[in-house]
Amino acid sequence: MSEQNQTLASASTQDLYREMIRRMGEDPDRDGLLRTPERMEKSTAFLTQGYKQTVTEVLHNALFDVDYDEMVIVKDIEFYSQCEHHLLPFFGKAHVAYVPNGKVIGLSKIARLVDVFARRLQVQERLTRQIAESIEEAIAPQGVGIILEAQHLCMMMRGVEKQHSHTVTSAMLGVFKTQLQTRNEFLSLVRHKTTL
Numbered sequence: 001m002s003e004q005n006q007t008l009a010s011a012s013t014q015d016l017y018r019e020m021i022r023r024m025g026e027d028p029d030r031d032g033l034l035r036t037p038e039r040m041e042k043s044t045a046f047l048t049q050g051y052k053q054t055v056t057e058v059l060h061n062a063l064f065d066v067d068y069d070e071m072v073i074v075k076d077i078e079f080y081s082q083c084e085h086h087l088l089p090f091f092g093k094a095h096v097a098y099v100p101n102g103k104v105i106g107l108s109k110i111a112r113l114v115d116v117f118a119r120r121l122q123v124q125e126r127l128t129r130q131i132a133e134s135i136e137e138a139i140a141p142q143g144v145g146i147i148l149e150a151q152h153l154c155m156m157m158r159g160v161e162k163q164h165s166h167t168v169t170s171a172m173l174g175v176f177k178t179q180l181q182t183r184n185e186f187l188s189l190v191r192h193k194t195t196l
Protein backbone atom coordinates (compact mmCIF):
# COMPACT_ATOMS: atom_id res chain seq x y z
CA MET A 1 0.00 0.00 0.00
CA SER A 2 1.35 3.46 -0.86
CA GLU A 3 2.21 5.83 1.99
CA GLN A 4 -0.71 8.07 1.00
CA ASN A 5 -3.16 5.15 0.98
CA GLN A 6 -1.88 4.00 4.39
CA THR A 7 -2.49 7.47 5.84
CA LEU A 8 -6.01 7.46 4.39
CA ALA A 9 -6.75 3.95 5.64
CA SER A 10 -5.73 4.86 9.19
CA ALA A 11 -7.79 8.08 9.22
CA SER A 12 -11.17 7.82 10.90
CA THR A 13 -14.30 8.28 8.77
CA GLN A 14 -15.02 11.49 10.65
CA ASP A 15 -11.48 12.77 9.88
CA LEU A 16 -12.16 12.13 6.18
CA TYR A 17 -15.42 14.08 6.32
CA ARG A 18 -13.63 16.93 8.14
CA GLU A 19 -11.06 17.02 5.35
CA MET A 20 -13.83 16.98 2.72
CA ILE A 21 -15.51 19.96 4.39
CA ARG A 22 -12.17 21.79 4.52
CA ARG A 23 -11.61 21.16 0.79
CA MET A 24 -15.05 22.56 0.01
CA GLY A 25 -13.64 25.83 1.31
CA GLU A 26 -15.32 25.70 4.69
CA ASP A 27 -14.01 25.83 8.23
CA PRO A 28 -14.76 22.47 9.88
CA ASP A 29 -14.10 24.07 13.29
CA ARG A 30 -16.83 26.67 13.09
CA ASP A 31 -19.70 26.09 15.46
CA GLY A 32 -22.33 24.85 12.98
CA LEU A 33 -19.93 22.35 11.38
CA LEU A 34 -18.18 20.96 14.43
CA ARG A 35 -20.42 17.90 14.79
CA THR A 36 -21.17 17.59 11.05
CA PRO A 37 -18.61 14.79 10.43
CA GLU A 38 -20.25 12.77 13.21
CA ARG A 39 -23.71 13.40 11.72
CA MET A 40 -22.48 12.51 8.23
CA GLU A 41 -21.06 9.23 9.45
CA LYS A 42 -24.36 8.28 11.09
CA SER A 43 -26.45 9.44 8.17
CA THR A 44 -24.30 7.60 5.60
CA ALA A 45 -24.41 4.42 7.68
CA PHE A 46 -28.22 4.62 7.61
CA LEU A 47 -28.47 5.40 3.89
CA THR A 48 -26.20 2.48 2.98
CA GLN A 49 -27.40 -0.02 5.57
CA GLY A 50 -28.61 -2.29 2.76
CA TYR A 51 -25.05 -3.62 2.44
CA LYS A 52 -25.38 -5.14 5.90
CA GLN A 53 -28.77 -6.72 5.26
CA THR A 54 -29.69 -9.92 3.50
CA VAL A 55 -32.95 -10.98 1.91
CA THR A 56 -32.99 -14.16 4.00
CA GLU A 57 -32.84 -12.18 7.24
CA VAL A 58 -35.53 -9.75 6.11
CA LEU A 59 -37.96 -12.47 5.02
CA HIS A 60 -37.25 -14.63 8.05
CA ASN A 61 -40.50 -16.15 9.38
CA ALA A 62 -42.72 -14.27 6.95
CA LEU A 63 -43.21 -16.73 4.11
CA PHE A 64 -46.60 -18.39 4.34
CA ASP A 65 -48.19 -21.36 2.59
CA VAL A 66 -51.42 -19.95 1.18
CA ASP A 67 -53.72 -21.35 -1.49
CA TYR A 68 -54.00 -18.19 -3.62
CA ASP A 69 -52.93 -17.97 -7.21
CA GLU A 70 -54.07 -14.51 -8.30
CA MET A 71 -51.85 -11.46 -8.55
CA VAL A 72 -50.66 -9.74 -5.37
CA ILE A 73 -49.63 -6.09 -5.81
CA VAL A 74 -48.10 -3.77 -3.26
CA LYS A 75 -47.95 -0.42 -4.97
CA ASP A 76 -46.76 3.11 -4.22
CA ILE A 77 -43.95 1.95 -1.93
CA GLU A 78 -41.82 5.06 -1.53
CA PHE A 79 -38.06 4.57 -1.67
CA TYR A 80 -34.93 6.68 -1.41
CA SER A 81 -31.68 5.56 -3.00
CA GLN A 82 -28.41 7.14 -4.12
CA CYS A 83 -27.01 7.11 -7.63
CA GLU A 84 -23.64 5.46 -7.79
CA HIS A 85 -22.28 8.08 -10.19
CA HIS A 86 -22.77 11.23 -8.13
CA LEU A 87 -23.85 9.94 -4.71
CA LEU A 88 -26.96 12.09 -5.02
CA PRO A 89 -30.42 10.82 -4.11
CA PHE A 90 -32.90 9.37 -6.51
CA PHE A 91 -36.33 8.66 -5.09
CA GLY A 92 -39.83 7.69 -6.06
CA LYS A 93 -42.26 4.81 -5.91
CA ALA A 94 -41.93 1.08 -6.38
CA HIS A 95 -44.82 -1.11 -7.52
CA VAL A 96 -44.23 -4.77 -6.72
CA ALA A 97 -46.38 -7.63 -7.99
CA TYR A 98 -46.19 -11.38 -8.09
CA VAL A 99 -48.38 -14.37 -8.82
CA PRO A 100 -47.80 -16.94 -6.05
CA ASN A 101 -47.10 -20.58 -6.53
CA GLY A 102 -48.06 -21.91 -3.09
CA LYS A 103 -46.19 -19.34 -0.97
CA VAL A 104 -46.87 -15.69 -0.21
CA ILE A 105 -44.62 -13.08 1.41
CA GLY A 106 -45.61 -11.02 4.47
CA LEU A 107 -46.71 -7.69 2.97
CA SER A 108 -44.44 -5.45 5.06
CA LYS A 109 -41.48 -7.59 4.01
CA ILE A 110 -42.01 -6.57 0.39
CA ALA A 111 -41.47 -2.94 1.35
CA ARG A 112 -38.46 -3.97 3.46
CA LEU A 113 -37.00 -5.84 0.47
CA VAL A 114 -37.20 -2.66 -1.60
CA ASP A 115 -35.21 -0.84 1.09
CA VAL A 116 -32.54 -3.56 1.33
CA PHE A 117 -31.53 -2.77 -2.25
CA ALA A 118 -32.45 0.93 -2.31
CA ARG A 119 -30.16 1.71 0.62
CA ARG A 120 -27.03 1.04 -1.40
CA LEU A 121 -25.24 2.89 -4.20
CA GLN A 122 -27.39 2.10 -7.19
CA VAL A 123 -28.55 2.65 -10.70
CA GLN A 124 -32.31 2.44 -11.06
CA GLU A 125 -32.16 -0.46 -13.52
CA ARG A 126 -30.13 -2.67 -11.17
CA LEU A 127 -32.32 -1.78 -8.21
CA THR A 128 -35.40 -2.84 -10.21
CA ARG A 129 -33.81 -6.12 -11.25
CA GLN A 130 -32.54 -6.99 -7.77
CA ILE A 131 -35.98 -6.56 -6.20
CA ALA A 132 -37.49 -8.86 -8.85
CA GLU A 133 -34.80 -11.52 -8.55
CA SER A 134 -34.90 -11.58 -4.76
CA ILE A 135 -38.64 -12.35 -4.81
CA GLU A 136 -38.15 -15.00 -7.47
CA GLU A 137 -35.43 -16.68 -5.39
CA ALA A 138 -37.38 -16.45 -2.15
CA ILE A 139 -40.70 -18.04 -3.16
CA ALA A 140 -40.33 -19.33 -6.75
CA PRO A 141 -43.62 -17.66 -7.76
CA GLN A 142 -45.30 -18.03 -11.16
CA GLY A 143 -43.95 -14.59 -11.99
CA VAL A 144 -42.81 -11.22 -10.68
CA GLY A 145 -43.45 -7.72 -12.04
CA ILE A 146 -41.69 -4.61 -10.77
CA ILE A 147 -42.07 -0.98 -11.85
CA LEU A 148 -40.01 1.84 -10.38
CA GLU A 149 -40.75 5.50 -11.06
CA ALA A 150 -38.11 7.93 -9.85
CA GLN A 151 -36.64 11.40 -10.00
CA HIS A 152 -32.86 11.77 -9.92
CA LEU A 153 -31.42 14.80 -8.12
CA CYS A 154 -28.26 14.50 -10.24
CA MET A 155 -30.45 15.42 -13.24
CA MET A 156 -32.34 18.14 -11.34
CA MET A 157 -30.08 20.17 -9.08
CA ARG A 158 -26.98 19.84 -11.31
CA GLY A 159 -25.95 18.50 -14.73
CA VAL A 160 -28.74 18.67 -17.28
CA GLU A 161 -31.07 20.44 -14.74
CA LYS A 162 -34.38 18.93 -15.86
CA GLN A 163 -36.96 19.29 -13.11
CA HIS A 164 -39.91 17.36 -14.50
CA SER A 165 -38.50 14.19 -16.05
CA HIS A 166 -39.30 10.85 -14.44
CA THR A 167 -37.43 7.64 -15.09
CA VAL A 168 -39.54 4.49 -15.27
CA THR A 169 -37.91 1.05 -15.17
CA SER A 170 -39.44 -2.40 -15.05
CA ALA A 171 -38.50 -6.03 -14.54
CA MET A 172 -40.89 -8.75 -15.66
CA LEU A 173 -40.18 -12.37 -14.84
CA GLY A 174 -42.11 -15.61 -15.47
CA VAL A 175 -45.78 -15.10 -16.39
CA PHE A 176 -45.31 -11.32 -16.41
CA LYS A 177 -42.93 -11.83 -19.29
CA THR A 178 -44.70 -14.64 -21.13
CA GLN A 179 -48.38 -13.68 -20.68
CA LEU A 180 -49.45 -10.37 -22.15
CA GLN A 181 -52.71 -10.54 -20.17
CA THR A 182 -50.85 -10.76 -16.82
CA ARG A 183 -48.55 -7.90 -17.73
CA ASN A 184 -51.52 -5.76 -18.81
CA GLU A 185 -53.45 -6.56 -15.62
CA PHE A 186 -50.41 -5.41 -13.62
CA LEU A 187 -50.05 -2.20 -15.63
CA SER A 188 -53.73 -1.33 -15.33
CA LEU A 189 -53.78 -2.01 -11.55
CA VAL A 190 -50.72 0.20 -11.11
CA ARG A 191 -52.43 3.02 -13.05
CA HIS A 192 -55.70 2.58 -11.15
CA LYS A 193 -56.09 5.35 -8.53
CA THR A 194 -56.94 3.86 -5.18
CA THR A 195 -60.01 5.24 -3.45
CA LEU A 196 -58.67 4.53 0.06
Ligand SMILES: Nc1nc2c(ncn2[C@@H]2O[C@H](COP(=O)(O)OP(=O)(O)OP(=O)(O)O)[C@@H](O)[C@H]2O)c(=O)[nH]1
Nearest residue numbers: 083084085090122123124125152154155158159160
Ligand atom coordinates in the same frame (compact mmCIF):
# COMPACT_ATOMS: atom_id res chain seq x y z
N1 LIG B 1 -28.87 4.42 -16.55
C1 LIG B 1 -28.77 5.16 -15.44
N2 LIG B 1 -28.04 6.27 -15.48
C2 LIG B 1 -27.96 7.00 -14.35
C3 LIG B 1 -28.61 6.68 -13.18
N3 LIG B 1 -28.34 7.64 -12.26
C4 LIG B 1 -27.55 8.54 -12.87
N4 LIG B 1 -27.32 8.18 -14.15
C5 LIG B 1 -26.56 8.79 -15.25
O1 LIG B 1 -25.21 8.44 -15.22
C6 LIG B 1 -24.58 9.25 -16.19
C7 LIG B 1 -23.16 9.55 -15.81
O2 LIG B 1 -22.63 10.22 -16.93
P1 LIG B 1 -21.21 10.96 -16.96
O3 LIG B 1 -21.07 11.67 -18.27
O4 LIG B 1 -20.13 9.98 -16.57
O5 LIG B 1 -21.33 11.97 -15.74
P2 LIG B 1 -21.62 13.53 -15.78
O6 LIG B 1 -20.56 14.24 -16.56
O7 LIG B 1 -21.79 13.99 -14.36
O8 LIG B 1 -22.99 13.60 -16.60
P3 LIG B 1 -24.20 14.65 -16.53
O9 LIG B 1 -25.15 14.19 -15.46
O10 LIG B 1 -24.84 14.57 -17.90
O11 LIG B 1 -23.63 16.02 -16.22
C8 LIG B 1 -25.47 10.48 -16.35
O12 LIG B 1 -26.06 10.42 -17.62
C9 LIG B 1 -26.54 10.28 -15.27
O13 LIG B 1 -27.79 10.85 -15.61
C10 LIG B 1 -29.37 5.48 -13.16
O14 LIG B 1 -29.97 5.08 -12.16
N5 LIG B 1 -29.42 4.76 -14.32
Ligand SMILES: [Zn+2]
Nearest residue numbers: 083085086154
Ligand atom coordinates in the same frame (compact mmCIF):
# COMPACT_ATOMS: atom_id res chain seq x y z
ZN1 LIG C 1 -26.22 10.58 -10.62
